[in-house]
Structure formats: C-alpha cells, structure tokens
Amino acid sequence: MFENLSERLGKTLKNISGRGRLTEDNIKDTLREVRMALLEADVALPVVREFIGQVKEKAVGIEVSKSLNPGQVFIKIVQSELEAIMGQANEKLDLSSKPPAVVMVAGLQGAGKTTSIGKLARFLREREKKKVLVVSADIYRPAAIKQLETLASEVQVGFHPSSVDQNPVDIVEGAIEQARKQFYDVLLVDTAGRLHVDDKMMGEIKALHQAIQPIETLFVVDAMTGQDAANTAQAFNDALPLTGVILTKADGDARGGAALSVRHITGKPIKFLGMGEKSDALEPFHPDRVASRILGMGDVLSLVEEIERKVDKDKAQKLAKKVQKGKGFDLQDFKEQLEQMRNMGGMMSLVDKMPGMGNMSAQIKDKANDKSFNQMEAIINSMTPGERQRPEIIKGSRKRRIASGSGTQIQDVNRLLKQFTQMQKMMKKMSGGGMGKMMKRMKGMMPPGGPGGPGGMFPR
Template structure:
C-alpha cells in the first residue's frame, strides 16, 4: 500500500498545484485515486467506503494554510484519518491483574503465533522487567511444543513443558498453577491454530478463555493475508472478547490493507507489529508512525531508535580515542563499522524507514546488490591476516591475489574494497578532533526527537 498510495498522492499534489481551495470538483479526482489505492492494498470495501466518506467531509472547503497546495492539504487530511482508522495512540500490554497476568494468543496456523509469543515475552522481560513463563496448548501441530521451547529460550523467558497426549485445558491449568507457585508475573499461552476457521478450534479456545480468564486475548494475524485476514478477524471477534491485535510479517507486506481493516473489524487496538523473523523483530504499534510510512513520509523516529540500539557507544569511544591519539583508522576498524551497520538491520532496514522521496531511486534490486556488496567486503577483509588489516600499506599485488583467492573474488574486487576503505580513512582523519564522539552524542540526544 505504501508505494501505491504514495505514488498516487504525489501525482495529485503535482496536478493540483496553484489551486487555492479543495472544492467538490477537485476533491473527487483525489478521492478516486485514494479509493483505488486502498482497494489495491486489499483494504475491505466497507472500510474503504467509511474512510473515503470521512476524508471527503473533512477535506471539502478546507482553506489552504500558508504555502500549502490543496494536494498537500488533502495528504494531511488522509494522514489524520489513517491514524484514526488504525487507532490513535499506542496500546501496550495491559498487566493490571493479580500475578500471574495471563496472555492468551489466538489466530490461524501460519500466522506466526508461536514466534510472536516469544517476541512479546522478550519485550515484557526487557521493557517491563517482568518474569515470564510460556506454555504451548497446541497438541495438534507437529513440533509446536518444541518450537515454543526453542524460541522461549532465545527470548530469555521460562518454558513450561506440555505433551501432545494432554488436553489443552489441563495443560493451561497446570501451567497457571506452576506460575502461581513460582511467582511469575506473566503466563503466555500459545494456542492451536488451524489452516482455516472451524467450530472445533473456536470451542477449544473459548474453553481456554473461560478457565484462564486472561487479562489480554491477542489476535495474531498475518498482514499479508489481505481480505482473508478480515474474515478471520470477524470469526475470532465473534468467538472471543479480543483485547488487542498483533500484525505479523508487516515487513513483507507491500499492500498493507490488513492494518487498516483489522482494527475496524475487531474494534481492538493493534498492539504490536512483527517487522522481521528475528526474536527482536517486534515493534509496539504506533498508528501515527505507521501512517507516515504508508504515505511515504518514512519513520525517522524508528530509524533513530534503531541506530541508538545498534550502535555500540563503547566501541565508538575507543575508535574516537584511537583517532585522537594519532593511531590511524585501519581495516579492523572498517570491518567494525560494517558490523555495526548490520546490527542496525542492514541497508534495507535503514532505507525502509527513510522518506520515500529520499529512497525513490533505490529499488529492491539495488538494495539486494548493496547487501551482497557488504557481505563481499566482509569476506575480503576476513581473508586478510591480522597484520594486513592493521597495516593496509603492506597489500601489494601478490598479497591481493592470495586474498582474492581466499574470498573467492577477482583482484579488482579487492582493489575496490581498498579504495572504499581509503575514502573512509580520509573521512575519519577529518573527525580526528573528537568529531566522531560528537556525532554519537548527538544521536544519543535524539530520544523523543528532542535532539533533532
């Protein structure tokens, strides 16, 4: 949806340049483009109709403030209504209950319930400082219990064993008893999914809800399902009192209709978004920021947070001290910088959060090529000896041939990496007077966008 809606609105902004007001005539063209973009994005038709009606009501006769054109004014209206449709504000997990607070995970098979259970456990441990226990009540899917055990360990939570021969109700009650006796703050129950909605699944999950009385019942849905996500959401809404939605695979969703439709269909707030398969690939859902991404405005705040989390300030301080003392920037330092960028999600992860006008020329093929180049650079530098990395001036023809053979590349590739290293080395010389740490501190002061 992001690219489609952005492209259509950008064209409109250009065609409406010079007009002083949004009128009945010119708003129709705009709304037609918005409607088509939403339908192409797999947003449910009733949601599209309601959205367009609200935008039209707010947009008609809107005075253009200052230098804004009618097209830009309408983008502002669309942005506000996108936020309203997805639910304004941020809704984190509610743990206001006598411990252990029970969180029941619901959704179809393949939506990513098990991985999401572990991701939320990690979030609660790290951000809310809670002691978390997970249990699998999925006795049908092969290896579901073992999968939860593995991802729970990665998350740093504790796992309660269960067996496919047990009844889901008995598993849940045994886990709840264990959580009470061992003073856990949170019990997360991963339930069985089916490949399609059926009455047996709904009856089982209703029973689990009745015996556990969870403080949160989270509906996990694959953002790439489009219209199917809406039908699933309706069925689960009728069966359970849902308290929140988790959208998974949002990073792979080029259309994005689920984020708009699911909130309206269930009436439950979107609490989290899965943005990668990694155990830390989970974001607290912020409608304001997601609407910005949809409209091609990027998500600079998320980018700053990603940089803050990925940058090793201690390493940066050591590098700054090294430069200040007169020691040069060597290939070990260059390799360290590449490693830092990978920790921040790589080039694609960073570019995804920049405004679309800044990344318009960088297509998916360009990103793939750039990521491959980064991996190749790592391979070439790792093929050098520790002495060569410390003293790049030693790298003459025979050494370059050996490094190229070790990395499985041509000598020209080795020369290219050395050229890039020399450019970076020149830049680092300019930062010799503590410029690097000043830059790092400035990034550290960006919390809440205050430093911007």
C-alpha cells in the same frame, strides 16, 4: 512494508502538493488515484470507502480553503486519516492485573503464532523488565511444544512443560500455579491452530478462554494474506473477546492491506508487527509512525529507539576515542560498522525510516542490500590482520588472493577499498571538527540521484 502503496501515493500527492488552490475537481482526481492505490494495496473495500469519504469531507471544507498552502494541508489530512483507520496511537499490553498476567495467543496454523510468543517473551523480558513464563496448550502438534521450549531457552524465559495426552485447560491451570509459586509477572499461553476456522476449534478455544480468563487475548495473523487477514481476525473476534492483533511477516508484505484493514473491520488494535525471523524482530505498532512512513516522511522516533537498543555503545565509544586520538580508522573498524548496521536490520531498514528517503528506497534497493554487506564482510574476512590495519599494502597479488578467498572478483575488492577510503577520510575530518562538519561533508559527497548514484558510497 507499504512499499507499493508508498510509491503510488507519493506520486499522486506530489502532483497536488504544489497547488496554490484546491478545487473540488482536482481533489476528486487526486482521491480517485488514492482510491486505486489503496485497492491495489489490498485494503478492504469498506475501509477504502470510509477513508476516501473522510478525506473528501475535510478537504473540500473550510480547513483547506483558509490555508496558505492547501496542498500541504491536503497531505496532512491524508496522514491524519491513515492514522485514524489504524487506531491513532500505540496501545500497549494491559499487564496491570495481579501477577501472573495471563496473555492468551490464538491464530491459524502457519501464521507464526509460536514464533510470535517467543518474540513477545523476549520483548517483555528485555524492554518491559518482566519475568516471563511460556506454555503450549497445543495438544495436536507435539512439534509446537518442542518449538516453544527451544524458543524459551533461546530468549531466556521460563517454560512450563506439557504433552499431547493432557487437557489444554489442565495444562494452563498448572502453568498459572507454577507462575504464582515462582513469582512470574506474565504467562504467555500458546493455543492450537487450524488450517481454517471451524466449529471444533472455536469451541475448544472458547472453553479454554472461559476457564483461564486471560487479561489479554491476542490474535496472530499473517500480513501477507492482505484483507483476508482482517476477515479471519473478525471471525475470531466473533468467538473470542480479542484485545489486540499481532501482524506477522509484515517485512514481506509490500502492500500493507492488512495493517490498514484490521482495526476498521474488527475494532481491535494492532499491538505488534513481526518484522523478520529473528527473536528481536517484533515492533510495537504506532499508527502515526506507520502513516508517516507510508507518505515517505520517515520514522525518526523508531530509528532513534532502534539505535539506542541495538548499537553496541562500548564499541562506539572505543571507536570514537580511537579516531579522536588520531589513531586512524582501519578495515577491522569498518567491518564492525557493517555488523552494527546489520544488527539494526540492514541499510534498507534504516533508509525506510529516514525522512525524505522513501522515494529513494527503490533506487538504491539493489545497491544497499544485505547481499552487498555480506560480500564486503567476506572480503575483509579474507584479509590478514596486518592487511586490515594497513590497507595500503593491499596490491596486485594480495588482491588476487583476497578475491579468491572470498569468492569475489578483483574489482569487488577494489570497490570495497575505495569505499573504505571514503569512510576513512570522513573519520579523519570528524576528529578535526566534530560531527557537524562531517555531516556537511557527507551531504556534499552525495551524488545526484542519491547514495547509489555515480561515485556514491553503495556498491553498483
């Protein structure tokens, strides 16, 4: 997400960051470029106007002229204003009511509403330690009820059954009763969607909202629709007292216009981002972290949280002990490291969050993608247990067999073995001198132009 905007802003702001003095003229030229970058990212025009106006007002004032490094201060102003239009800080769900806290979810058909409820249910169960019940009040799509039942089973939360011949209000009132009797903390309510906003839909959803009085009313919208997402959210906000927005398919939106427009147009915060199809691909929306990523500064906090949550600590400790005892690092260990990385969203997800790696992302995208990870796994899977433990025995005929079994070429097998050897050397050095020495050596191994350069660790 924000890939195009980040690249364009990076080039523009780089030109001004080294300036010793900022004048109204060079600020004007830079802001013209920033304005074009935002419009190309499909940010709504009123949002662009206000953003540019605020940056200009602060940039030509005392704040910059008194600074020792005006260019850096200008970038800081841009970052601050990006945060401001997206909402300053993450706004959590308000679940403080007497249980069950009822959360109603609305949105157009195809926006990912039912899937988002499954993700949100898992998020609340795993990270907030809540007992969650879900119910579908979508009486127009029997498939939606079945889909929610399947998702509930997958993410291990309660499901209240419903059918198309019931009244939506009766369905939800029955679910609230079940939630009370069985001591559920949260009830998530899926509602009917339409292909477009119409009077009948709005009438139904208003009646349901009035009857159940949810503590949170979340609007689910597809980030891929750009500024139209903000306009659709506004139409719903006029009819319903929305409390927040879930922006879905954000991983596929390279522009980011919706994320930068929704808060300003609706006045409602984006509370979550849907970042993929898996049931754990839902992230709380932190404007400060997102602004940092847009400007290529990374998002270390999210990276640390992700590592804490997704890395298998038992496996990591087991590998650390094995390496410290000098037992070596074999191809089975290498495969497990690839699996851990994929669990965290793949290499590009990690690179996107690392400081200073924003501009590098485009260079290594084709080299550090999931396809190359899958290929490496396929090659290792085609090896015998003995070959994984002792890679040095893999010679001519074995290489041919492994390549044939994994649907790859002999040069692909050679490349993997070379990468493994580099990793093995690093692990040996880590056992001798700790992580600090390993990091220094890793830095030394980085080729000119980043990890994908000549001799780098990513496949070419």
